[in-house]
Amino acid sequence: MTYRPPQPTxxxxxxxxxxxxxxxxxxxDVEEEFDWRAPLSPRNRATTAMAAFPxxxxxxxxxxxxxxxxxxHPIVTDxxxxxxxxxxxxxxxxxxxxxxxxxxxxPFEAPLAAAESYAGNLPLALEAAKLETLTTxxxxxxxxxxxxxxxxxxxxxxxxxxxxASLDYRIDSSVRPGYDYSADGGPDFTMAKAAAFRxxxxxxxxxxxxxxxxARRGGGGLYRALGHVxxxxxxxxxxxxxxxxxxxxxxxxxxxxxxxxxxAAGEGLRxxxxxxxxxxxxxxxxxxxxxxxxxxxxxxxxxxxxxxxxRRGIRNASLDEILTALG
Numbered sequence: 001m002t003y004r005p006p007q008p009t010x011x012x013x014x015x016x017x018x019x020x021x022x023x024x025x026x027x028x029d030v031e032e033e034f035d036w037r038a039p040l041s042p043r044n045r046a047t048t049a050m051a052a053f054p055x056x057x058x059x060x061x062x063x064x065x066x067x068x069x070x071x072x073h074p075i076v077t078d079x080x081x082x083x084x085x086x087x088x089x090x091x092x093x094x095x096x097x098x099x100x101x102x103x104x105x106x107p108f109e110a111p112l113a114a115a116e117s118y119a120g121n122l123p124l125a126l127e128a129a130k131l132e133t134l135t136t137x138x139x140x141x142x143x144x145x146x147x148x149x150x151x152x153x154x155x156x157x158x159x160x161x162x163x164x165a166s167l168d169y170r171i172d173s174s175v176r177p178g179y180d181y182s183a184d185g186g187p188d189f190t191m192a193k194a195a196a197f198r199x200x201x202x203x204x205x206x207x208x209x210x211x212x213x214x215a216r217r218g219g220g221g222l223y224r225a226l227g228h229v230x231x232x233x234x235x236x237x238x239x240x241x242x243x244x245x246x247x248x249x250x251x252x253x254x255x256x257x258x259x260x261x262x263x264a265a266g267e268g269l270r271x272x273x274x275x276x277x278x279x280x281x282x283x284x285x286x287x288x289x290x291x292x293x294x295x296x297x298x299x300x301x302x303x304x305x306x307x308x309x310x311r312r313g314i315r316n317a318s319l320d321e322i323l324t325a326l327g
Contacts (some may be wrong), residue, residue, distance in 0.1 A: 002182040003066070003120055003157045005175060005189065008204075008257075013096035015199045020325040023317035024272040024309055025205070026060065027173050028067050028151065029099055030085070031278060032074035033285040040103040040117050045302055047075040050081045055170035059299065063306050066093035066318035070173075073105040076137045086142065093318040098134055100171075102155070115185025119204045120157020128163050143239050143306045150174050155186055165201035170323055173273060175206040178244045186246055192221040196270055197271035208273045209259035213242040231258075247274040249301035257301070258290035258308055259280050265312060271322070272314065284305045 012191060021205035030053075034044040060067055069088060075081045088094050103112050103118040107129050113123050117302055119130065139145045148171040149164050156174040164172060177192035194208050211219050215236065226232040236242040248251055261272065279285035289295050309315075317325075 003187040004193060005156070005204075007191065008193075008199070008325065010037055011199045012195035012199065014326065017255065020270065020317075022265065022272075022312075022314050023172050023271050023320070023321075024274060024314055025202065025317045025322060026065060026067055027097075027148075027149070027207070027273060027274065028069050028072045029124070029150065029277045030069045030075050030081075031099060031101065031152075032072070032104065033279045036287060040112070040114075041305070042104050042108065044296050045104060047074055047078045048079050048315075049279040049282040049285045050075070050078070050084055053278060054087070055092075056146045056281045057094070059302070061091045061094075063122070063316075064093075065306065065316045066091070066095070066293050067200055068095055068097055068148055068319050069174075070099035070148065071138065072099045072101045072152065073134055073137070074101075076134070076141050084213070089142070094147070095319045096138060096142050096144075097150065097226070097319070098131075098138055098146045099150045099152055100131055100134055101152035102130060103126075105134055107133065108109040113185075116184045118153055118155025118157070118181070119151050120155050120160045121185060124159050124163075127157070127159060128166075131163055132167065137306075139293060147171060147323070148173065152308070153186060153317060154181065157187070159197045161202045170201075170203060170326075171319065172202050173207065174273075175204055175248070176209065177206050177317045178209040178211065178223060178246075180224070190224045192220070196271055205263070207270065207275055208247040208260075208264065208269070210245050210264045211242060212245055212256070212259050212263050213235055213240050214236070215241040216263065218242060233319075245273060247305075248276055249298050250276055250280060251304075254301045254304050257305060261305075261308060261312070261314075280319075 031253045100119045149169050151174040154174050154176045180188045180190045182188045245256050280289040283291050
């Protein structure tokens with residue numbers, strides 16, 4: 001059965017204090033390399049792209065931008081990756097969080113079906129055991145317990161928030177508004193919104209997705225309906241009627257992303273949540289960065305976006321600053 005997060009009530013929506021202003025944060029899926037077109041395998045644990053992480057971190061740190069590094073089991077069990085990330089958090093603003101890739105994270109009970117690669121689809125006891133194993137290992141490796149979580153493949157489920165709260169997490173960032181993974185057995189976030197909300201003891205910081213175009217008020221419902229008509233989404237995008245824009249440099253042109261920021265800022269969004277995958281920092285490990293030219297475009301995307309935030313007075317927020325604002 002497809003998991004669809006309940007729509008938050010008005011009482012659940014986060015009201016940011018005035019002094020917080022409008023801010024942005026950056027979550028990085030720090031993970032192993034794997035062929036995204038091939039079946040998921042517990043044997044795919046290479047972390048060679050982490051060699052590019054220090055340079056990327058320097059680029060962000062020089063701009064005063066904190067990285068929320070959401071790490072998984074292959075990363076936390078690789079001493080070289082732990083050493084790199086231990087230096088990253090010495091900037092005093094970046095932080096280590098948790099990302100659960102169910103297919104590479106013990107305990108292993110049996111080969112996972114495709115739908116079970118979404119951790120929220122696992123039996124409660126198995127999801128809990130995998131999450132507790134990873135949380136304990138991260139705390140041991142870095143000397144502090146992680147406070148933020150992202151499910152690999154955005155695969156939260158009906159038990160996930162309760163499990164996170166039981167392990168003293170404060171933040172989840174697994175909701176990807178406007179996206180539907182149900183065809184592969186994953187959750188459906190079509191009708192989710194970009195604004196932060198509370199669920200039990202957890203605050204959800206959705207990845208920022210913005211609908212742009214003259215018909216943007218139709219949002220996820222219209223976008224879903226267009227998906228049932230051949231070529232309709234492309235036609236609407238080209239006619240500037242409706243486009244779905246995620247704030248990531250991965251397969252998202254900078255011009256479209258800048259338009260999305262303008263729209264969301266105009267509509268009062270107070271926290272922008274941007275993201276990327278760590279293997280994109282080295283050519284050949286993701287479909288988004290295949291060669292040196294793609295990598296140059298990747299870095300140019302970030303330079304342009306950060307400059308745009310500066311012009312708008314939208315400052316970066318570290319995880320610690322976000323939690324302080326949340327009270």
